[in-house]
Amino acid sequence: MLAFEAFASGSAGNLYRVTADGHPPLLIEAGVAYKALQRAVGFGVTQVAGCLVSHAHLDHSRAVEYLVAQAVPVYTGRETAEAILERGHHNLHAVDAGQEFQIGPWTVLPFDLVHDVPCLGFLVVSRAGEKLLYISDTAYCEYRFENVAIAAVEANYSRGILDRLVDNGTLNQHHAARVIRNHMSIEHAAQLLQTLAVPPLREVHLLHLSEGNSSAQDFQAQIERIVGVPVYVAGEGVRA
């Protein structure tokens, strides 16, 4: 059965693992120190089928050069690959939005997201046909999806909380504007998840919550009311 685990989520670093019966695991993001990554995946790094990286920011790509050196294939957008390792590497693979590809038994469809650097989301399908949707670091997503079993979606901030922090001077306004343009609010995440809230959806993971501009408990309750399936909030050290 398809499963999703969050080892680290947020601006300090992101690392997720997707597993399914009889499949070598797939990592999503490598935004932690390599040693932390090794600890998280139980020192079985070389056993993974590969790693998908959404974009070049360090909180998503910090360990890429170590992974490729350990013969772990990493898949990311062309510009991201160049930004991470300018000279390239034979284990670093450039993929294009809209072009599906295989990593062993996994089928992956990357698609474009809206961030201040080129950024991809991923629709991951197991051999049994179960689908996982991964979306993070985007203001919104242009696409809609069907028959998703697990949705892992960014819910970075709440508009109400963010506005209040700006109004009382706690949050730098220009920083707030950048957050709005580059990250998904709980309100937009809710609208996206509403389109997925039919079987076979069986769990939702909320990712990349901002430390100051979000409320994990409220977000979880709000989304659970909409999707009617268990909702997990990913965080550092959390194995949802």
Added chain:
Amino acid sequence: MSGDVTKSNGTPGQALAKPKATLSERFLADVERQFMAEMGRGVQFTALEQRLVQHMYLSVDQALKAAEEKRTKGWTEEKLAAAADDPRAFTWHHVDRQKLALDTVHRVSLGLDALIPNHIWPIAYFNSAKGLYDIDLRVGYIGRDYVTRRFALEEPLSIAYELVYSTDTFKALPRSSSREVEGYEFEITSPFDRGDIVGGFGYITYDDPRKNRLVLVTQRDFKRSQAASKSDFWAKNDVEMHLKTVYHRVVGKMTLDPAKVNVEVLASVLEDDRDAVDVAHVEVEVAHRNVANRQLVDVQPPTADVESAGEATEPESLFAEATPGF
């Protein structure tokens, strides 16, 4: 032959090509057009305003070049050759010039000079909805001080801004029944090793000393500013960031005179931070309403045959010589 023009080399009958406007001239024209739209037709720039516009151009140009240099640092010559065509390149062609012209008009009309340190900070942000860079002409703390003094309801004689360190002695002397003028006592007891910053204050003096005002800045104010800013910026510019907080807190206490300045413009310049958030909300909301969650994309798992035959698209390997160090 009336109407004929001759090229400088004397070849008759060929029209003299109109020289292409430089980027600087085009910027000035943009701003003039915006200036007339704002102020009414027939209004001309004064010589000072024209100079301030030129200074703004130079400052933005420098900021773009610095940002592009940072973006392309370490790139190969081949990659550099194609860098200018990249839509994310920090060039004038990728700047929202209309927004920049409007913001420049507002700042120039207040007398802000982009070449004076800490008057204006041009910062480029890529606006994904427009596909262009927005240049934020952020007003620095010296610029805020200048504008607030100039357009204050009552122009102060002077404003003192000070940081207080752990070895200094400071005593606030508020107005009371026995003290008509608000004041303070401040002594630096160890000038070359003053210890840690513990607070700050500003003292605004007026013709009528009874109006003098002491503004205290506490550690809580510093912490709030630090929390709202990039922490590494504070780490690298500790004293300046503390002093900047003092400036912000002190000038924020002064009342502006609507008769001296278009208060709406002033608010848009000094408080445009709030606008930046609203604009970002609106942009994202509009884009979200128009395009979000619309286009269906899907993918099916491969059949066993396809999987074993390896027929699925293979991603391109970015092969290069082995990464050094591995």
